Amino acid sequence: MGDYSTVQEKGALAVSFLTVENIVKDFGGLIANNDISFTIEEGDIIGLIGPNGAGKTTLFNCIVGYHRPDSGKITFKGKDITGLKPFETNRGGIGRTFQIMKVTTGMTVLENVMVGAFCRTNDRNTARGEALDVLSYLGLDAVKDYYINELPIAIQRKVGLARALATKPVLLMLDEVASGLNPKEIEEIVELLRRVNSVKKITIFLIEHIMEMVMKISQRIVVLDYGEKIAEGLPADIVKNENVIKAYLGEKYAKGL
Amino acid sequence: MEKLKDALDFSDFSKAERIGLIIFSIFLLVFPWLGAGSFTTTVMIQFLLFSLFGMGWNTIGGYGGQVELGKAQYVGIGAYTVALMMVWWKIPFWISMPVGILIAIGYSFIIGYPLFRLKGHYFAIATICTSLVLKDIFDNWSLVGAAKGVELPIHDHPDFVYMQFKSDTYYYYFIMVLFYIGLFYMNWFRKSKLGYQLRMIKDDEDAAESLGIDIRWCKIKAYSIASAFVAVGGGFMAVYNLYIDPTSVMELSLSIKIALMAMLGGAASLWGPIIGAAFLVPLDRFLGSWLGGQKGLTGIDFMIYAALIMIVSAYQPRGIWGIIQQFRKRGH
Numbered sequence: 043m044g045d046y047s048t049v050q051e052k053g054a055l056a057v058s059f060l061t062v063e064n065i066v067k068d069f070g071g072l073i074a075n076n077d078i079s080f081t082i083e084e085g086d087i088i089g090l091i092g093p094n095g096a097g098k099t100t101l102f103n104c105i106v107g108y109h110r111p112d113s114g115k116i117t118f119k120g121k122d123i124t125g126l127k128p129f130e131t132n133r134g135g136i137g138r139t140f141q142i143m144k145v146t147t148g149m150t151v152l153e154n155v156m157v158g159a160f161c162r163t164n165d166r167n168t169a170r171g172e173a174l175d176v177l178s179y180l181g182l183d184a185v186k187d188y189y190i191n192e193l194p195i196a197i198q199r200k201v202g203l204a205r206a207l208a209t210k211p212v213l214l215m216l217d218e219v220a221s222g223l224n225p226k227e228i229e230e231i232v233e234l235l236r237r238v239n240s241v242k243k244i245t246i247f248l249i250e251h252i253m254e255m256v257m258k259i260s261q262r263i264v265v266l267d268y269g270e271k272i273a274e275g276l277p278a279d280i281v282k283n284e285n286v287i288k289a290y291l292g293e294k295y296a297k298g299l
Numbered sequence: 300m301e302k303l304k305d306a307l308d309f310s311d312f313s314k315a316e317r318i319g320l321i322i323f324s325i326f327l328l329v330f331p332w333l334g335a336g337s338f339t340t341t342v343m344i345q346f347l348l349f350s351l352f353g354m355g356w357n358t359i360g361g362y363g364g365q366v367e368l369g370k371a372q373y374v375g376i377g378a379y380t381v382a383l384m385m386v387w388w389k390i391p392f393w394i395s396m397p398v399g400i401l402i403a404i405g406y407s408f409i410i411g412y413p414l415f416r417l418k419g420h421y422f423a424i425a426t427i428c429t430s431l432v433l434k435d436i437f438d439n440w441s442l443v444g445a446a447k448g449v450e451l452p453i454h455d456h457p458d459f460v461y462m463q464f465k466s467d468t469y470y471y472y473f474i475m476v477l478f479y480i481g482l483f484y485m486n487w488f489r490k491s492k493l494g495y496q497l498r499m500i501k502d503d504e505d506a507a508e509s510l511g512i513d514i515r516w517c518k519i520k521a522y523s524i525a526s527a528f529v530a531v532g533g534g535f536m537a538v539y540n541l542y543i544d545p546t547s548v549m550e551l552s553l554s555i556k557i558a559l560m561a562m563l564g565g566a567a568s569l570w571g572p573i574i575g576a577a578f579l580v581p582l583d584r585f586l587g588s589w590l591g592g593q594k595g596l597t598g599i600d601f602m603i604y605a606a607l608i609m610i611v612s613a614y615q616p617r618g619i620w621g622i623i624q625q626f627r628k629r630g631h
Binding site: 106108127128129132133137138140143144146148149153154156157158160161162164166169202205206208209 | 305490491492495496498499501502503505506507508509510511512513514567
């Protein structure tokens with residue numbers, strides 16, 4: 043009977059969109075991710091929160107392939123993607139943005155997004171057309187001929203998003219896409235992400251420090267602290283969870299809500 | 300067809316650039332009738348040859364941003380293939396040259412595969428080393444003439460089969476045709492998928508990888524293209540000089556000059572290598588014949604090249620072309 047139940051469990055996991063199983067990442071004694079497991083279903087918007095140094099970006103890098111986890115398994119759409127290179131996971135349908143976008147001077151916004159579109163096509167005109175589509179979808183037509191270093195940070199982040207979207211991902215992983223933005227810009231990006239999620243049917247997994255945003259947009263939240271998963275659940279439950287309050291949110295936040 | 304159209308399409312350039320290209324082309328075409336002496340013709344041939352080298356280097360070094368200082372080994376491969384096949388088996392240039400290109404491409408894959416595990420300075424040093432090793436092998440390998448080099452058999456009658464001519468004018472037009480093939484290829488290349496991907500790699504490798512780009516494979520491809528370019532130049536050197544030895548076609552200074560042409564003129568731009576060669580080839584001639592001949596001043600030209608590399612990379616990474624563009628921007 044015991045065996046049967048594990049088989050059933052595995053079967054149930056296989057249908058999940060993204061499954062992270064017992065991921066461990068050890069940077070020579072500093073355990074950045076310790077035995078982390080969770081699943082993401084297609085169409086979800088999932089938030090990943092936790093204090094600085096909790097291992098959020100490391101977890102992202104393990105999933106996308108910048109780091110190879112020391113143990114554990116990552117399954118995406120039923121396929122084992124553990125240890126694949128970032129370009130392979132991207133071609134498989136995972137797009138990501140970076141916490142710190144390198145401010146580069148070599149390529150215009152349009153060219154940047156075209157590189158993303160070249161992921162799925164070899165033809166320059168097709169790539170250009172698709173890039174222009176993505177840019178107008180994000181309202182970036184006006185800046186397409188600017189270089190990234192000439193743009194304000196809110197626009198830079200949108201360019202990073204456009205670049206990732208141009209690769210036609212089915213799972214979009216956003217690393218602090220809203221940090222450094224003012225409340226109005228955050229409002230915009232929340233609106234945008236909801237649109238991407240509902241219209242383009244792209245599953246979203248995001249790291250965020252701005253609680254107002256992550257609570258509003260996420261359907262479920264995973265909380266990390268010192269490399270461990272300390273909580274997972276609905277936003278309303280997370281804000282009441284004692285461990286999360288102690289580790290991250292603080293008493294004030296819980297009372298204020 | 301589409302590719303050919305892209306290669307001949309300069310429509311994204313400014314009007315001044317297009318007019319410049321036309322004037323430059325007319326000048327190149329009529330140059331032999333301008334009554335220039337043989338010395339000037341030699342300098343012009345060198346200029347076109349080094350422009351071709353620089354354009355090749357520009358793929359990996361300019362667009363890809365990888366400081367590559369070992370191109371001389373591929374000049375050598377091209378030159379030796381043409382020369383040896385002619386000496387051993389009397390094989391015409393038009394067969395030995397493609398063979399030389401294929402060998403250069405094959406060799407560049409073998410070298411490039413491990414080399415592109417390295418980044419930055421380590422990569423630059425490794426490229427120098429591989430080139431030096433190949434030169435040392437050729438210096439001591441008696442089958443290929445060792446340090447004595449290879450002399451090509453001189454034919455009594457000039458012909459297009461072995462590409463041997465009595466007059467430099469023929470060589471001039473020959474290298475000019477190769478130069479234009481290179482120029483049109485590069486014009487296509489900069490608009491190609493690989494061109495875009497390389498520029499992304501140069502800007503931000505992590506981001507490039509997140510956009511589905513296989514960085515190492517892209518670099519190897521660009522490295523092979525660059526190698527094929529300089530191998531063609533090497534083949535030309537063999538039939539033009541009719542004598543090659545490891546020092547003339549595989550020397551470290553040749554690698555550095557090739558990289559410097561493109562860097563000084565403007566890496567990652569179509570005109571960069573041409574502008575760079577227009578400056579450096581005459582300078583090289585001048586320094587080589589004047590300063591190099593003076594007692595105690597041998598080698599001073601290398602000091603000047605080293606200084607140029609440092610100045611360019613520190614103050615104007617986009618070279619002379621970058622300066623021109625800055626002025627144009629201010630003018631607007």
